[in-house]
Amino acid sequence: MGSQVSSDEMSVRAGQGSDEVLVSQAVWDYLAAAERPWLLDFQHKQGMSAGIIRRGERGGCCAVRLQPVGGSRLSGVTDAPVSSEARKAFIDLCRCARKEMSKQEGGSKRKRTLLPCVGVLEPKGEGNPLHAQPPPPQPRRSQRQQQQKFRKAAEEEACSMFHEVAHRKDCGMASHSEAEDNTSCSICMGDIVEKTTLEKCGHSFCRSCLDQAFKVKRACPVCRLVYGQLIGNQPANGTMIVERDPYLQLPGHEGYGCICIIYSFPSGSQALEHPNPGVRYPGTDRVAYLPDSPEGNRVLGLLRRAFEQRLTFTIGTSMTTGFQNVITWNDIHHKTSIWGGPRCFGYPDPTYLVRVTEELREKGITAD
Template sequence: MTIKDPLADAGMKMEEKTWKENCPICLSPFTDKKSLNCKHEFCNLCLQQAKESNGPICPVCRKVFGIIQGDQPDGRMTWTRSSGQVPGFSNCGIITITYSIPNGTQTEKHPKPGHWYTGTTRMAYLPDNKEGNEVLKLLKKAFDQKLIFTIGASRTTGYENQVTWNDIHHKTSLYGGPDSYGYPDPTYLSRVREELKAKGIE
């Protein structure tokens, strides 16, 4: 039989009570307490500072509580539908997305304000089925919130001041599997939805 230590039990309850009464960012008693939809609470100033640093993401559970706006330069996203088949998806056509970001000058949001950056034109592919069209709508929402691209060093060329992908993976080839950023890849659509969800796009 296990004998409970009442002092240890009381200590744990006191620690839990202290945790609930203190802001998890500054670890001090709450000042102007702010509660999020996820039920986590913070000092209003602490939350504002965290939001400025990391965007509207709960510092405890990482749930997005607002609209994340990225630093993607201005551009266009268009798409077409065609016959054919995406490997791994039968009885549906192909959605071809075209992203066009022209050259321009970096703003204060970018790594080198006032410097020139090189734009890009990229194509990506989705199956033209129910889930593919749902992902297309989510990608359009992410594009409108300037989350698909950013400015930085190209992973392929190493050149700086380039428009590059920004952690939302795309299939830039119809073939070759995951190693070639292509199909077949049976878990791709669910994975990209999770990446979008992490940025508040759902």
């Protein structure tokens, strides 16, 4: 897999192959502008051409391939490897473009330009691309008032959620005691035969009913508490790269920087665990955002474990395009936009960190 080469931004990094570089769409557009012959100069000096071979599904980044051009000393070689010097020269070119962009745009505005910012219009992070625009500038006083409003709403919503969780636990404890007195199985709704009680949650079932339920999912059929470690069917050749931007603040989490999660998958063939073994699926790149706060870093650790257990993605039919045999999200919500609120799967969203923690808990991913 490629190694990370950008310092504090996701503007450029090595791709899946030795001839690929993953570049943010903003940097590539700047390089390819007609009035800037940077790519032609690179081609003349290195004897290499650069062109897009794959765009990220959400338009935030693109894969650029380097290859010899006609007339160069490598043009007659089939599948000639790209030298480390040529690849390094292209990465340096991207960095120069990034610096030029920073001079022209400056400060926080530059950060927003370089970072992919995409919204979506349907659940689970799947949706048609919608490039979210930052809110119009407001007077300082109104911004402070809005920040206070976000924080107050977050505190109220979080408090409400925690009270609800506590209430569930209280009800669960009561239901456990009632379950002990109840002789019926909640799976078959008949009298319990060969009573089997789950150790963690205390719910009881028929042995045969529980065995059949665990063949589908090793979780309590009543409270969904997971037993054992779930392993998903996410393609095994993906990468999860984390980068931090201390200057970008997510709405509702002012005072903290931004955590950028880059998921990248090359093309491949489906395995036996997938819907259509042997059938090819296309590669994809996804970007998600978390606040760089203590709570955001805690959720990041849980998301990393989910990725390692191959639970974040699966292969199926895209709810966005209707295409089959593609990589899709797997019921763990991600914020794929910086702005726009819950409707665009962005921020502010005061209860998001609590909700995604609950989703991960249902898959057996907890902080314990």
